Amino acid sequence: MDITTIMENNERRKERILVRITLSLALIPAAILIIIFSYVAINGMSAINPDFLLSPPHMLVEGGIFPQIIGSLCLACVCLLFAVPLGVCSAIYLAEYAPENKLTSAIRFLVECLAGIPSIVIGLFGLILLVHYMHFGVSLLSGGLSLGFMILPWTIRASEEALRSVPRSLREASLALGATKLQTIREVVLRNAFPGMITGVLLGLGKALGETAVVLLTAGSGLESFLPRSIFDPVGSLPVYIYMVSTQGRHSSTAFSKASGASFVLLTMFLIVTVSALILRNRYIRKIR
Amino acid sequence: MKIVREVENEEKQWKGMHERMVERVLQISAIFSASIVFFIVIFMIYEGFPALLLGKDFFLGMNWIPSHDEFGILPTVISTFIVGAGALLISAAIGIPAAIYLAEFSPPSLRNVLKPCIEMLVGIPSVVLGFFGLFVIVVLLREHGLGSGECIFAAWLVLAVMTFPHVVSISDDAILAVPRSLREASLALGATKLQTVREVVLPNARSGILASLILGMGNAVGETMAVLMVVGNPNVPFIPSSIFDTARVLTSTIVIEYSYAAWGSMHQHAIFALGVVLFVIVALFNIITTAIVKREVKRKWT
Numbered sequence: 001m002d003i004t005t006i007m008e009n010n011e012r013r014k015e016r017i018l019v020r021i022t023l024s025l026a027l028i029p030a031a032i033l034i035i036i037f038s039y040v041a042i043n044g045m046s047a048i049n050p051d052f053l054l055s056p057p058h059m060l061v062e063g064g065i066f067p068q069i070i071g072s073l074c075l076a077c078v079c080l081l082f083a084v085p086l087g088v089c090s091a092i093y094l095a096e097y098a099p100e101n102k103l104t105s106a107i108r109f110l111v112e113c114l115a116g117i118p119s120i121v122i123g124l125f126g127l128i129l130l131v132h133y134m135h136f137g138v139s140l141l142s143g144g145l146s147l148g149f150m151i152l153p154w155t156i157r158a159s160e161e162a163l164r165s166v167p168r169s170l171r172e173a174s175l176a177l178g179a180t181k182l183q184t185i186r187e188v189v190l191r192n193a194f195p196g197m198i199t200g201v202l203l204g205l206g207k208a209l210g211e212t213a214v215v216l217l218t219a220g221s222g223l224e225s226f227l228p229r230s231i232f233d234p235v236g237s238l239p240v241y242i243y244m245v246s247t248q249g250r251h252s253s254t255a256f257s258k259a260s261g262a263s264f265v266l267l268t269m270f271l272i273v274t275v276s277a278l279i280l281r282n283r284y285i286r287k288i289r
Numbered sequence: 290m291k292i293v294r295e296v297e298n299e300e301k302q303w304k305g306m307h308e309r310m311v312e313r314v315l316q317i318s319a320i321f322s323a324s325i326v327f328f329i330v331i332f333m334i335y336e337g338f339p340a341l342l343l344g345k346d347f348f349l350g351m352n353w354i355p356s357h358d359e360f361g362i363l364p365t366v367i368s369t370f371i372v373g374a375g376a377l378l379i380s381a382a383i384g385i386p387a388a389i390y391l392a393e394f395s396p397p398s399l400r401n402v403l404k405p406c407i408e409m410l411v412g413i414p415s416v417v418l419g420f421f422g423l424f425v426i427v428v429l430l431r432e433h434g435l436g437s438g439e440c441i442f443a444a445w446l447v448l449a450v451m452t453f454p455h456v457v458s459i460s461d462d463a464i465l466a467v468p469r470s471l472r473e474a475s476l477a478l479g480a481t482k483l484q485t486v487r488e489v490v491l492p493n494a495r496s497g498i499l500a501s502l503i504l505g506m507g508n509a510v511g512e513t514m515a516v517l518m519v520v521g522n523p524n525v526p527f528i529p530s531s532i533f534d535t536a537r538v539l540t541s542t543i544v545i546e547y548s549y550a551a552w553g554s555m556h557q558h559a560i561f562a563l564g565v566v567l568f569v570i571v572a573l574f575n576i577i578t579t580a581i582v583k584r585e586v587k588r589k590w591t
Contacts, residue, residue: 015483022390023381029457032450090322093315103320103351110323116575117329117568118511124564125329127547128336139379149325156322169587182308203412203457210414213513213544239416239514246420252421256424263417271547274412 044264056225062181078144087155115153123217151204158200202277337562376448384456392464419518439521463497507574
């Protein structure tokens with residue numbers, strides 16, 4: 001064998017080893033995902049029964065999580081009611097109307113900044129502005145609005161991308177038919193951007209459902225045993241419940257099963273939202289192509 | 290004729306006004322969305338101001354003892370950086386090779402499975418990760434005789450899971466953005482695939498990878514629940530001497546103490562000042578990331 005073949009073989013072996021090492025590292029996220037999901041599922045399933053799902057908690061680690069499930073859903077509703085209209089309107093302005101000037105780039109920069117703010121800081125902001133200065137108290141309204149601040153930049157970004165991906169030819173066809181700009185946006189652009197926007201909103205909803213720090217500071221201690229009667233009532237939520245039970249109640253024997261049951265419910269809700277977002281996006285991408 | 294034209298004109302005018310009004314409403318909502326950041330900064334600084342005014346005692350003080358009115362944040366800040374940096378090292382050690390594999394070697398079918406997995410990992414509620422960390426990682430560490438098991442090392446592992454997907458997906462994008470022509474030129478010169486990756490692709494993707502790491506650090510520093518649940522939170526913050534020590538980070542201090550700080554007291558101001566410090570650190574990381582990405586774009590395409 002001559003020397004170049006040996007060198008080539010050497011190189012090839014090195015490459016094979018490297019590919020194998022990087023492959024095994026690339027499989028780690030999938031492995032982590034499977035481990036966490038199956039851990040929560042196995043332990044959570046055994047904790048779940050109708051009584052657990054339909055009764056209120058008491059004494060920290062007894063009872064069920066009914067008010068928490070409803071509370072999480074209510075918070076998500078208030079959050080979406082605030083963030084979606086505002087986010088979609090902002091996105092329409094940025095994508096369709098905004099001239100390229102200083103004001104527009106300032107708006108863009110500030111929205112990007114909002115996306116980078118740690119959630120705990122948004123929680124503190126909600127605590128000071130909504131809970132104290134505006135006297136909303138620790139309540140469904142404060143919590144929902146604070147969550148809305150958190151997902152607003154994501155809603156704007158996703159909606160803007162969806163609007164921009166509507167082909168130019170469609171707009172021009174509509175304008176050529178004599179429609180005004182507003183009519184074009186309403187009838188042509190929005191209709192075509194709709195699935196993309198829904199995907200963005202669903203991903204934001206997934207974030208809001210799982211957020212703990214913001215809700216803990218603004219919406220309640222998580223262990224509320226009653227349903228909110230108005231938007232000014234404090235409200236329990238699944239993430240805060242999990243946090244409270246698994247840290248403060250951890251030395252009692254039932255804490256683990258309660259926390260894993262609640263985690264399982266939360267993960268299921270999160271999975272439904274995220275997976276439907278991903279499916280919708282894939283279908284949408286295929287349609288455009 | 291004249292009347293018809295007038296009616297038409299009026300209609301057009303009204304329509305024009307309507308359109309302008311809608312545009313105005315949309316503009317106002319965009320400005321409102323943007324102004325939220327502004328309000329956050331103003332309120333946080335306003336509330337934290339009395340504590341920020343303590344100056345050296347606040348920023349360089351070694352003792353955080355609210356009952357004695359001592360609010361030194363240095364140990365907390367140092368712990369925050371230790372926790373963030375360790376988590377980042379772990380996720381970089383796994384994430385960068387993983388990104389190289391995904392971008393360069395992976396068959397499309399495997400890539401289509403792994404990419405959504407990584408996206409899911411980004412979104413997993415942090416409290417669920419904290420729960421997993423508390424009942425699995427912490428328990429494992431305790432059984433191996435490492436004190437209570439709640440320690441910096443446990444926080445590293447949990448945080449690494451959270452920062453790792455960011456590192457992978459941004460590095461992956463950066464590697465894919467290296468122009469095909471460069472790769473082909475290298476392969477045409479007789480370089481092997483491995484040599485091409487090492488000598489051509491990685492140097493060109495360097496700044497994107499760096500950006501992913503800095504962004505990951507920002508995320509790690511700002512993360513709250515998962516860290517809070519496994520890091521131990523001693524009553525008095527101290528500068529940790531081993532990775533199996535408990536620690537207090539900025540975020541966990543805020544969550545633990547906000548509820549029993551009397552309204553209007555220095556303690557409450559100090560907690561908001563912690564929020565300001567956290568905000569500034571994370572903003573710095575984000576600005577550096579943006580600067581790196583911008584500079585790179587300029588260097589390459591102009």
